[in-house]
Amino acid sequence: MSPSHQSSLEVGDSPDTTDKKIPIVETEQSPQLIAPRDATDEEIALHPHITDQVPLSAWIVILAGAAERACYFGIIAPWQNYLQNPRQQGSVPGALGLGQSTATNISNAFFLFSFLTPMGFAVVSDVWLGRYKTLMVGLLVYLLGCLLLTLTSLPIALKHGSGVIGFVWAMILIGLGAGCVKATFFPFLGDQYIQKKAKLVTQKNGKLAIVDATRTVQLIYNIYYWFTNFASLVIIAVTYLEKECDFWVAYLLCTSCLCVAILVLVLFSSKLVKISPTGKNNLPMATKAILCAAKNGFKLENAKASHQTSQKSKQVPWSDSFIEEMKRGLMACRVILCLLIFYLCINQIFNNLVSQAGQMDLHNVPNDMIQVFSGVACVIFGPVIQGLYSLLAQRKISFGPIARITAAFMVCAGAMAYAAGVQKLIYQTGPCYEYPLACEASYGGTIPNQISVWVQLPVYFILAVAEIFGFVTASEYAYSKAPKDMKAMVQAIMQLTACVASALGMALSLVSKDPKLVVMYGCLAVAMAISGVLFFWKFRRYDEKEDEMNKANIQEDDENTDKCRTPVQNEETP
Template sequence: MKDAEEYQKRHTSRWVTSILILIQAKLIDLASSSNSTVFAEPPILSLTEVRHLRRVVDHIPLRLWAVALIGFWERFTFWGLTAPWQNYMENELDSRNGIPGALGLGQAQATRIYCAFYIFYYISPLVFAILSDTRLGRYKTLCITTIVYVLGCAAVTATSFDRPLRAGLGLPGLLIGMLLVGLGGGGFKMLMVPFLADQYANDHPKMKTLKSGEQVITDRSLTLQYIFNLYYWVGNVGSLSWFATTIIERYVSFALAYMITLVSMVLATVVLFLGARWYIQVPPGGNILPTASRIIICASRNGFNMKRADPSYQLEHRGKSVPWSGQSVDELRRGLMACRVLLPFVMFYVCFDQMQNNLVSQAKQMQSGGIPNDMIPALNGIACIILGPIIQYLLYPFLYQRRIHFRPVARITTGFAFMALGMLYTAVLQHFIYSAGPCYSKPLACPHLWDTVKETPDGFSGQQGNYVNIWWQTPVYFFIGAGEIFALVTSLEYAQEHAPDGMKAIVQAISLVLAGFGSVFAMALTPIAHDPYLVALYSSIAVAMTVTTVIFWWLFHGYDEEEILKDNEAFGLDGTTDARKDEPGRQLDESILRSGPRPLSQNSMVTVTTYQELDAMRPQPVATGNMDNHGIRPLTPVREFSLQGGS
């Protein structure tokens, strides 16, 4: 009887095993027919296989596109709302020169108010940043900012109708609206970057096979770069509202232009609230500001050296224990390093601010042909829409295929250079405006010419500026657009990646505070922001931006090299091989790759689980052996695996 039971158990076990084998075989067949396969177990891959796989952008989840849509409506609101402000403040309600206006404050005063708004817009997010990182979390804080934002848009809209304007409510209503929009819009802008990054939750690389049969590895760094460029591109599509509101402002009214932006912000708020259960909501990490403050104080007492705030150093050299970890010190050091890199953006924003005020006034001094002068800055959005895909899909892959690592500091330096070129072009253009008639260095200051301005059913026609066509401003906005893509988008990525987990919103807020300082300096320039000193103004800004670019590269270009070295050290690359240069013809000896203390040979196998390890195994050009057209050994066929469990 006992033998029969034992036989029955063995017989049943064999059937179960057979069934499991059949199921496993079926799953393998199904997986092999798809584009890529993901297994739960990390693979064992040879160094040669992993090092020569191309790194690609990961799949973008649908919820991230929804967040990008919110960003689209918010940017539609912001640029559509602020675009008419310079004319709204500068020109009179019934101006004889045919340029729309409402408050009649003049160029200098309007520019001061505009700059003051941006100062507040950039500085106010600090309150929301602390609230987000320590108390409410990013999503709840973001919801609060949108409500404040909507109230600001409503205040501007309600007081821009003809009756409130003639009753003297235009300026108070605008100032209240600026206060609320600056508070809500600044908080929204600061929180959207980390909230957007939260929606991409995959922290581990995966290996997959494309439809072409090529095997590649997903890369978090490339994916985040793509996400931020996508977000910025979508935002610039939204900024095309600039065209709509400035045309409506000229041919209908300011009130209708502002009402459209109010509706668009309501739409953004609705999409944000409806997705509450869908979005990834990272809880607040607790208040780490007291710990960060103690670490900084400890470092300042030790020669302002963050490494000396490390617990091991304090215990060995000071004989005392500290209540923080070495990891906390390292994260804070990286966050402070990011803030140092962002500091030169003060001058960048001085240049950027010219687009929203003085360049609008410059367009007014030119021959417009009936085009609203404050519509021309919308060309900046078009420039970003055109240049963004070219840079993302053509330039970056072109450089990557040739082992040219266009690291963050190099990209920011390039953006600074483009911004300097933009200001230089503006100065030259202003010189040509002053050199042209009929008013020369005093455009629009020829009263006898105002009689040639006639009102028609389509608006105004006649002499409106010196004999320089308004479209000569176009290159300025393309220079500024290139500067934004290279420098501004990279700064978002850099701040997000280098900030400690509990301070991501705070570091983003600090970057906006620096932009606020840029607006402070721009405001300081308003005493000379009028004719005939504008050539000197733009020339000074161009020189200052050029000097900033040179100093920035001189101070921080080593950070790019440190990034590469850190990636190499993460997998044990020592200094015997100059992996930083990646010059064609160099060969990386794989015997120097290490896993722990033991060196690995050519045929050694490793388990890859982090992006740092993948970066350490970046493809290197070789001097000998079978190579393809790019000087790289052909890929050895490998199996499809996930480099970390889960998808």
């Protein structure tokens, strides 16, 4: 939704009202002007839903997040070339000369590591430091890794053999920092919007509408995703710096972007919503509740305190509402775990698709710059898809998170099928056919197969649409369904899914070599399509319960408002 549409809403604090509200129905002849107030269930069902204004604190966090993502994308974009190709040989830049299979393996190992680390940071965030402080610690570790990578990619460092060991240590530090960001950033961004109840408001055109908190959070995540993809255009500068100057210059630019992210969060710290950590680790209690459910017919309903008291005469340390939160959290985890193949396919952008571009006629464009078109496509399609969501909501057409993720799966399957077709065309083209850059006719890897790299371009546009439907929805779903004191933990489970996908990618690296790449992309396409069908068949009923679950979340948030949340609240270490 455009800023002009957002600013047209007049949203304020709710006036005192009676417990029983009579739903207001407007007529074309005389639309009623009312002060904004909490909406009744009847009004929520009757009036169109719109988004609220995005608060300043959310814009600040989005800006910092975009700068961090610019660093991340810029750092990993040249990795395949940096690892795969030897220095100053052939038409493609390089440094360490480890080969495609090893480079892909190392790339997947980094993703695996960075997706494993969020779990520990999630516990620290939810229990001890809070999301803001944990995020800042992670960013500082991240910065150390970027500085180390920049220094060890200097020509003098590479000449003295520091490249590999420097890269390994930089990868560890960057993986820790990126893992911390993955665990804490999305919950921290969601925290910036504190309004949870649906509000009945009068728009400037005199018509009544419902300010929908769920759709507003969805909008915030979509805006963030748009900004991060705009930030990913730094890849253009990075890849040209890599090609025309050197890798260390490219990495220096990325390090500067991370400094901007840290500076923004420090300077505007007082403007941000910071939720104090509870000081209580609910993970052991959640584990005990699950074990209790396992002993009682594998039903969480039977683990409720009321059931244990009435049926077993047993006292348990958790409440019924805690079990209800857990049920929604586990529901989100089941959905998130199904993103496994999706993550595996998206990861191809950073390794095998880069190598595929290197086998084609680049027309003097760096092979690792082509992936930037995924970000360009997201910048283009992001507002279009957000507009589609708004249009469907105004017409009361349901397009729930399960349907959106299913759409992401099927679109992603199409992208992998197209990539298989491109690889087939490469193998059918000379001079090296099924062994690009490896035959004598390539003159030492300087002459690729004579097919234009722009044939590959649609892969990135298709994957961009899949990412918008998939990643944004999954992040929003993980935040909205997670228990209030375990939001970073559920976000970490999402990253754990990506970790397993990276492990699969490492196994896949065994066939990530010519002439097996057509089969590899084809298998990914089939696996993704099957996953989409099974996912929708298994979870489609969750969309039917979406409004009911969101309402329950709002009620539980209200119960804890005085304890946990204020518009601007400093975290205090317990």
